[in-house]
Amino acid sequence: MTGAVTLIVATLVLGAGTFAFRVAGPVLRSRVELSPRAEKLMAVSAVVLLAALVATSALLEGHEFAGFARPAGVAVGGVLAWRKAPFVVVVLAAAGTAAGLRLLGVP
Amino acid sequence: MRSIWRTLDRDLARDIALVCLADALVGASFGAIAVSSGFPLWLPMLISVVVFAGAAQFMFIGLIASGGNPVAAVVAGLLVNARHIPFGFAVGDALGDRPLGRIAGAHLMIDESVAFAMAQRDGERRRAAYWACGIGLFVCWNIGVVGGAFGGTAITDTDVFGLDAAFPAVLLALVLPSLKDKTTRLAALTGVLIALAATPFLPAGLPVLMALAGVLVAVLGSRDGTNTRRDTAEEPA
Numbered sequence: 101m102t103g104a105v106t107l108i109v110a111t112l113v114l115g116a117g118t119f120a121f122r123v124a125g126p127v128l129r130s131r132v133e134l135s136p137r138a139e140k141l142m143a144v145s146a147v148v149l150l151a152a153l154v155a156t157s158a159l160l161e162g163h164e165f166a167g168f169a170r171p172a173g174v175a176v177g178g179v180l181a182w183r184k185a186p187f188v189v190v191v192l193a194a195a196g197t198a199a200g201l202r203l204l205g206v207p
Numbered sequence: 208m209r210s211i212w213r214t215l216d217r218d219l220a221r222d223i224a225l226v227c228l229a230d231a232l233v234g235a236s237f238g239a240i241a242v243s244s245g246f247p248l249w250l251p252m253l254i255s256v257v258v259f260a261g262a263a264q265f266m267f268i269g270l271i272a273s274g275g276n277p278v279a280a281v282v283a284g285l286l287v288n289a290r291h292i293p294f295g296f297a298v299g300d301a302l303g304d305r306p307l308g309r310i311a312g313a314h315l316m317i318d319e320s321v322a323f324a325m326a327q328r329d330g331e332r333r334r335a336a337y338w339a340c341g342i343g344l345f346v347c348w349n350i351g352v353v354g355g356a357f358g359g360t361a362i363t364d365t366d367v368f369g370l371d372a373a374f375p376a377v378l379l380a381l382v383l384p385s386l387k388d389k390t391t392r393l394a395a396l397t398g399v400l401i402a403l404a405a406t407p408f409l410p411a412g413l414p415v416l417m418a419l420a421g422v423l424v425a426v427l428g429s430r431d432g433t434n435t436r437r438d439t440a441e442e443p444a
Contacts, residue, residue, distance in 0.1 A: 122316045
């Protein structure tokens with residue numbers, strides 16, 4: 101097993117790097133005046149990233165297909181959200197569908 | 208700070224609380240998995256406070272536990288977390304102007320706090336949603352990790368509860384209103400296809416970043432047409 105010092109150093113480096121990523125945008129943003137068009141593109145970027153996260157985390161586990169239960173749950177949640185169901189219903193239905201399908205033996 | 212809680216209405220607070228609860232369970236599984244992989248009790252807690260990013264944390268301990276090089280684990284974690292750069296540009300204004308607030312706020316930047324902020328219409332609600340979700344998740348996530356680390360193997364497989372489906376559903380529900388805009392929808396769809404196509408070939412984190420190429424659709428779109436569309440949209444009815 102990796103030594104304690106190595107683990108601490110690795111954790112701190114990962115933490116510092118992650119923080120640098122997180123703080124870059126807010127700090128740089130405050131230094132320059134952004135055009136409405138740039139603002140809009142940044143908002144679109146965030147939506148694109150979140151959508152890609154939804155798709156990859158719904159369908160894939162690592163490099164492989166995550167099985168049917170998870171995407172089915174997300175799809176049920178998605179339809180409910182689209183039909184303007186309350187957020188709580190969306191999330192519980194997504195989790196419940198995936199959990200229920202697994203109970204029935206669906207991977 | 209006080210204005211955050213005043214702006215936060217009951218529905219938004221409830222939605223955020225639900226996500227916090229779900230993430231606390233995932234945090235518990237993180238603590239349990241780390242300890243049952245043979246790591247000391249304090250490691251999952253240290254990682255969760257210092258890194259505070261679920262996907263990167265699981266990847267980090269997973270790689271080291273399976274005998275991977277710690278340097279490779281750090282690089283893999285950083286790759287997964289690189290999406291925070293564009294996130295920071297998008298929600299940077301929600302963090303406020305004070306340097307200390309910006310530092311604290313930046314550390315609370317995660318998929319959920321970004322998504323909750325982006326889903327709000329006006330600036331004040333955006334700020335309130337960002338901070339409430341960020342603080343709530345930081346507290347719940349870390350409590351969950353401590354519980355999981357001490358509680359042992361009570362919760363290691365959150366898939367049984369379908370929590371793996373809850374996370375994408377949360378983001379999907381929050382992102383859906385933004386997809387009403389045609390340009391954004393096209394950009395997102397393009398990005399999704401790119402990310403899915405790239406996943407089998409690239410290390411975790413990169414496919415999602417590659418989805419940003421989808422934004423080009425919006426760039427081209429706004430060059431010819433979006434401006435006119437925006438003008439019509441803002442005309443009084």
